[in-house]
Amino acid sequence: MKVIQEYFAFLAARYPDVLARMGEHLSIVAQAMVFGCLTAITIGIILTRFKEGPVNHLVFGIVNIFQTIPTVALLAMFIPLFGIGVTPAIIALYLYSLLPLLRNTYSGIKEVDKSVVEAARGMGYSSFQSLWKIELPLAFPYILSGIRLTAVYIVSWTTLAALIGAGGLGDMIIAGMSNNDNFLIFTGTISAIVLALLIDLILGIFSKRRNQLDL
Template sequence: MVAYFNEYGSQMLSKSAEHLYISVIALLLGIVIAVPLGILLTRTPKVANVVISITSALQTVPSLALLALMIPFFGVGKFPAIIALFIYSLLPILRNTYIGMKNVDANYRDVAKGMGMTNFESIRMVELPLALPTIMAGIRLAAVYVIAWATLASYIGAGGLGDLIFSGLNNYQPPLIFAGTIPVTILALAADFFLGILEKHLTPKTTREAN
């Protein structure tokens, strides 16, 4: 085991850092775009089905095909990989944000309105905290997806742990495959675990007790 880490440890660390960088940027972009859009769609129900259908259609495009489609527009490297992974992160976050906000009891909105809150204040102070567990479930799912799919980004020169996996496959070297797959698994599990802790800290106590 010591000899294994002496040989592959530095590669695992550097490739894990690349992998995490690509995944985090893509996920953050997904959150910044999908959460506000999901909230907005609850106010425009006629548009909601169209937008969610489009994001669902994008989700059906094979990941390798989507990465390949990025090349004519953005070339190769980390940037096109981040764009592709961002697109894949949209659906679970957008869908869960929309569902979470729609499922907030109308009585809470009425109470907020009765207290003189504006629509924005009602969203920020009442509806969003109540919908947070559902939204975070979508973010956690997207995080696991993005970290797993980021392994394919090596095909377009983005680096990451996929370099080790595919190098091992191409050269028939199982130790390289393990050097890539084990950190990917650990990163995905760690992301889900820490996002779960973040969810508990952000969710209001009354909401946790209700669930």
């Protein structure tokens, strides 16, 4: 009971710092996700316009390479190029976001029933109209699923960005480890978990409401 009281006293004194770190964390996640979505979804759409072949395998192979590099190693690799801080962190997290977003976009569009696409073409739809009005709406649940999964991963990986001075909730965890402050470690960890769950919940609600509108 005493520990709980002490922890609430700690939160009362440090909540502005917690909120500031959470804001930094969310900003890094948002920027990495926005750039990742713009790149991966666009490339995924383009790849579906061509028959599966060497180009597809090459693109997926290149994107897959980034997933094999440990997060700390990738962050360290960018320090000589971009220095320390937010920029190398966003670039590294952006690269990590590409594979699941690309895979879900590509698979989602490819899974659309070909007879539906052919019917749209028969009605006079151009390739772009078919993509925009038929294929993307039908593939949207797959794409959104990739966004949800990626967002949760990026929130977790962003805690490591504090190692190169990017800030965020990882700062609290590292400071807690350095000062043997369990309250800081616990707060930083729980805040990251809550942030990931909150993002997933919001995207889940959005997905359900959209499905209801479609019905």
